[in-house]
Amino acid sequence: MSEAAPLLxxxxxxVAFHTRRGTLVALDGVSFDIAPGEILGVVGESGAGKSLTxxxxxxxxxxxxxxxxxxxxxxxxxxDTLPPAEMRRVRGRxxxxxxxxxxxxxxxxxxxxAQLEETIRTHLPLNRAEAKARxxxxxxxxxxxxxxxxxxxxxxxxxGGMRQRxxxxxxxxAEPKLIIADEPTTALDVSIQAxxxxxxxxxxxxxxxxxxxxxHDMGVIAETADRVAVMYAGRLVELGAVDQVVRAPRHPYxxxxxxxxxxxxxxxxxxAQIEGSMPRLGAIPPGCAFSPRCxxxxxxxxxxxxxxxxxxxxxxxxxxxxxPAHV
Amino acid sequence: xxxxxxxxxxDAVCLFDVSPPFLDRVLSGARRRVLRAVDxxxxxVRRGRTLGVVGESGCGKSTLxxxxVGLQPPTAGTLRLEDMPLADGSLVRPRVxxxxxxxxxxxxxxxxxxxxxxxxxxxxxxxxxxxxxxxRVAQLxxxxxxAAADATRFPHAFSGGQRQRISxxxxxxxxxxxxxxxxxxxxxxxxVQAQILNLMRRLQAELGLTYILISxxxxxxxxxxxxxxxxxxxxxxxxxxxEEVFANPRHPYxxxxxxxIPDVQQPNRDRQPxxxxxxxPIDPPSGCPFHPRCPQAEARCRETRPxxxxxxxREVACFVVR
Numbered sequence: 001m002s003e004a005a006p007l008l009x010x011x012x013x014x015v016a017f018h019t020r021r022g023t024l025v026a027l028d029g030v031s032f033d034i035a036p037g038e039i040l041g042v043v044g045e046s047g048a049g050k051s052l053t054x055x056x057x058x059x060x061x062x063x064x065x066x067x068x069x070x071x072x073x074x075x076x077x078x079x080d081t082l083p084p085a086e087m088r089r090v091r092g093r094x095x096x097x098x099x100x101x102x103x104x105x106x107x108x109x110x111x112x113x114a115q116l117e118e119t120i121r122t123h124l125p126l127n128r129a130e131a132k133a134r135x136x137x138x139x140x141x142x143x144x145x146x147x148x149x150x151x152x153x154x155x156x157x158x159x160g161g162m163r164q165r166x167x168x169x170x171x172x173x174a175e176p177k178l179i180i181a182d183e184p185t186t187a188l189d190v191s192i193q194a195x196x197x198x199x200x201x202x203x204x205x206x207x208x209x210x211x212x213x214x215x216h217d218m219g220v221i222a223e224t225a226d227r228v229a230v231m232y233a234g235r236l237v238e239l240g241a242v243d244q245v246v247r248a249p250r251h252p253y254x255x256x257x258x259x260x261x262x263x264x265x266x267x268x269x270x271x272a273q274i275e276g277s278m279p280r281l282g283a284i285p286p287g288c289a290f291s292p293r294c295x296x297x298x299x300x301x302x303x304x305x306x307x308x309x310x311x312x313x314x315x316x317x318x319x320x321x322x323x324p325a326h327v
Numbered sequence: 328x329x330x331x332x333x334x335x336x337x338d339a340v341c342l343f344d345v346s347p348p349f350l351d352r353v354l355s356g357a358r359r360r361v362l363r364a365v366d367x368x369x370x371x372v373r374r375g376r377t378l379g380v381v382g383e384s385g386c387g388k389s390t391l392x393x394x395x396v397g398l399q400p401p402t403a404g405t406l407r408l409e410d411m412p413l414a415d416g417s418l419v420r421p422r423v424x425x426x427x428x429x430x431x432x433x434x435x436x437x438x439x440x441x442x443x444x445x446x447x448x449x450x451x452x453x454x455x456x457x458x459x460x461x462x463r464v465a466q467l468x469x470x471x472x473x474a475a476a477d478a479t480r481f482p483h484a485f486s487g488g489q490r491q492r493i494s495x496x497x498x499x500x501x502x503x504x505x506x507x508x509x510x511x512x513x514x515x516x517x518x519v520q521a522q523i524l525n526l527m528r529r530l531q532a533e534l535g536l537t538y539i540l541i542s543x544x545x546x547x548x549x550x551x552x553x554x555x556x557x558x559x560x561x562x563x564x565x566x567x568x569x570e571e572v573f574a575n576p577r578h579p580y581x582x583x584x585x586x587x588i589p590d591v592q593q594p595n596r597d598r599q600p601x602x603x604x605x606x607x608p609i610d611p612p613s614g615c616p617f618h619p620r621c622p623q624a625e626a627r628c629r630e631t632r633p634x635x636x637x638x639x640x641r642e643v644a645c646f647v648v649r
Contacts, residue, residue: 045516046487159604160384189383190543192604194587216516219589260521262550264573264588270528271521271550277486 006033007075007210008057008178014069015049015056017281024281026052026065027234032312034178034210039201041225041242042214043257045278048231050214054180056080057212058095059087075177093123096171100183102163106155112139112166113151116173123174138169143199161192165199172203179204182214197224218261222246230254233279233289238315239308251315253290288318330373331409333421333505333537334395338404341365341390345609362609364390366561367404372554374411374504375531377538379552379569381545381584383605387561388541392509395539396425408505421505424498428510430490434482440493441478444468447501467496472526488519492526499530505537512547524550545588549573557581560608560616567641577643579621615645623647 015027027049034040044050055061057072059079072080079090091097099105107115116135120126126134132151139147142165155163164184171179181200185193201224204211213225221228221242228245230238230253238251249255259272276293279285285292291301296319306316314320346352346359365387372378382388393399394406410418427433434443444464447453454460465475471492482490491511498506511527512520524547530536542548548555548569555569557580565578576582603620606612615633618624627646635642 045518161604189605190545191383191584191587194589195602197589217589218517223589257518260518262521262524262546264546264549264585270525273521273525274518277488277519 005076006073007036007038008034008212009073010053010057010070011073012070013053013056013067013072015052015061015065016068018064018066022282025068025234025284026281027056029307030070030231030234030236031308032229032236032239034212036177036210037204037208038227039204039211039213039225041221041228042212042231043216043218043221043228044231045216045257047233047278047281049234050216050231051182052234053231054097054182054212054214057178058091058097058180059084060091089123092119092176093174094176094178096174096176096179098164098167098171098179098181098184100186102160102167102187103155105167106163106170108155111152111154112158116151116166116170119170119173134173135169138172139166141203142166142169142172143195144169160188161195164188164192164196168196168199168203172207172209175207176209178210178212180212180214183216184213185220186215186217193220194223200224218246218258230257233284234281235289235305236308236316237290238317240313248321249315250320251290251317252294252296252319252321254315255321256293256295288316330375331411332371333374333409333411334372334423334539335407335409336371336395336404337369337407339365339368339391339394339401339406340403341387341394341399342402360609363561363611364608365394365401368558368561368563369404370556370563370566372505372537372539374537375535376553377531377540377551379540379542379548379555380558381542381548381555382558383543385560385605385608386558387608388543388558389509391558392425392507392539392541395505395507396423398425411504422501422503423505423507424501424503426491426494426498426506426508426511429514430487430494431514433494434490436482438481439478440468440473440480440482440485443482443493444478444496444500447497451501453500453502463500467500468493470499470530471496472522486519487515488522491515491523495523495526495530499534503536505539507539507541509541510543511540513542513544520547527551545585557584560606560611562616562644563635563642564617564644565642566635571641577641577648578617578645579623579648580617583620583622 011031013027013030017024017026030053042050042053056067067080071078074094113135117131120131120134135151136147139150144150144162144165185196197220215221225242228242229236232253238245238254249258256274262271274293287302287304288306291297300318306318308314308316341364343362343364345362347357351357380388390399394401408421408423411421413419441464444467445460448460448463454463464478468475468477473492512523540551552569555572556563556566559580565581576585612619614630615628618628625647633644633646635644
């Protein structure tokens with residue numbers, strides 16, 4: 001594979017929930033790539049479909065949700081059509097997952113060492129002693145002090161930040177090419193949050209692992225990601241380099257979102273706010289889903305669905321915010 | 328311009344006994360264990376102002392909030408809402424209400440919104456007659472940006488931000504003067520957070536409310552608070568006017584906390600993430616509780632505990648930076 005080839009390529013992904021009361025389209029026309037060693041941040045508000053995108057990529061959609069269209073390619077191999085048994089081998093071996101709550105993603109009745117060894121031996125041809133040594137090495141790599149003494153301990157004996165490190169060690173156990181991290185720092189305190197994002201960045205650089213970082217926190221994205229994908233009502237509305245999206249957002253939704261974050265630098269009397277709230281899945285307006293809340297919406301916006309410009313960077317908008325002169 | 332004091336807290340202490348059961352203690356000789364959730368906190372809040380209390384999980388900020396509203400009796404010390412003079416010279420005791428973090432858990436799902444908001448009015452007998460109560464409920468819902476017709480709906484029909492508006496309407500229904508807001512926007516999305524923060528600011532200007540805002544989100548506190556208190560392991564380590572504390576943090580913990588938070592505007596500043604974790608309040612370190620994580624700690628920090636000392640309108644509990 002050439003250097004330029006993406007690690008993960010998602011094309012026109014469509015996920016729908018088929019319920020008795022009709023079909024709800026939760027993701028529609030989502031396309032993006034992740035290069036090896038790259039961190040793609042996926043941001044959006046609750047219900048925008050960011051977690052669902054991650055779940056679809058690792059093949060863990062729960063019925064009645066299912067992939068209704070589009071393709072997911074990992075290292076040149078199509079994975080959305082794999083049979084469940086094969087997908088199980090891809091998961092863990094090639095794709096690792098880190099979830100929000102470190103307490104519920106660890107087995108409370110197994111020692112941390114046992115969980116690591118099980119994962120290692122499932123995916124790598126190592127014997128017990130080698131697996132054990134690797135478990136200790138992994139814990140050391142994610143920054144857990146005195147890993148030898150921690151291996152025989154249970155998850156409840158670890159603090160929140162340390163547990164999240166264990167979860168990261170588990171995700172890394174089989175040296176996956178891609179890690180899906182769904183709100184990995186949301187349940188943690190700010191001081192611990194900074195430690196975990198720094199760890200993710202370092203691991204990503206040293207192992208060349210691609211990371212899809214799903215979060216609602218723009219601050220975490222700005223600090224951690226290389227590129228950002230902004231989601232709204234199941235669609236990608238903006239995609240681009242993190243500096244550009246944060247400093248000069250093109251989509252009115254991204255611009256509104258950025259303006260509504262209280263600044264550390266200065267104190268305004270009134271925060272900019274986006275009126276209204278995100279539409280429910282069953283009631284996504286025709287045309288651009290953001291049009292009812294958009295300050296620059298026109299008649300065209302309520303009819304035609306805007307798409308991301310070819311090449312994948314930019315805003316899916318008929319009236320994008322003008323680029324500032326200095327860019 | 329000094330407003331009268333609304334709330335005075337003097338040496339408030341809250342201890343929780345987390346000892347093993349009696350028999351275990353006798354059999355295994357385990358000692359009693361006491362968690363010092365709030366360990367001697369004193370402050371005052373003036374009317375119409377906002378005090379922001381910031382700290383990491385387990386620092387005692389929520390226990391402090393619960394003590395102020397009376398949900399948690401203090402082990403020692405006093406928390407006192409000062410009587411307010413009315414226009415005619417008589418004194419009235421102010422009311423305090425709390426806004427909770429989780430708008431999904433703090434509203435009774437089986438009550439209509441109108442009843443949720445009307446309950447305090449009926450209970451406190453603030454208005455005579457049901458018609459007056461209903462009119463007041465409609466007015467309150469409109470004040471917080473909902474429609475009067477929403478009174479007949481149930482909480483499940485509302486989004487998180489709208490539910491938080493209902494919580495605020497319920498608190499205002501008591502004609503409360505002091506609102507204790509415990510992480511009021513932590514469960515909300517940023518665009519909705521901005522709506523709620525704007526609403527809180529507007530209500531403060533219109534009704535002269537006093538806020539005690541508990542949060543771990545420094546940028547929210549920065550936006551809302553006039554004064555700020557940084558809490559660590561049950562104590563205040565730095566207090567002062569918010570502008571000054573943010574512009575020129577003195578205590579090493581405040582400095583590290585401010586450095587640590589991700590800032591959208593200046594990502595990847597040259598900074599040093601805070602190492603280590605908050606120690607257990609059951610077994611706090613000797614001396615200054617922050618010394619194991621403090622880059623400037625000296626020998627005496629391990630032995631004696633610094634107390635808050637006032638200088639230039641700021642209070643800092645630290646030997647090194649005073």
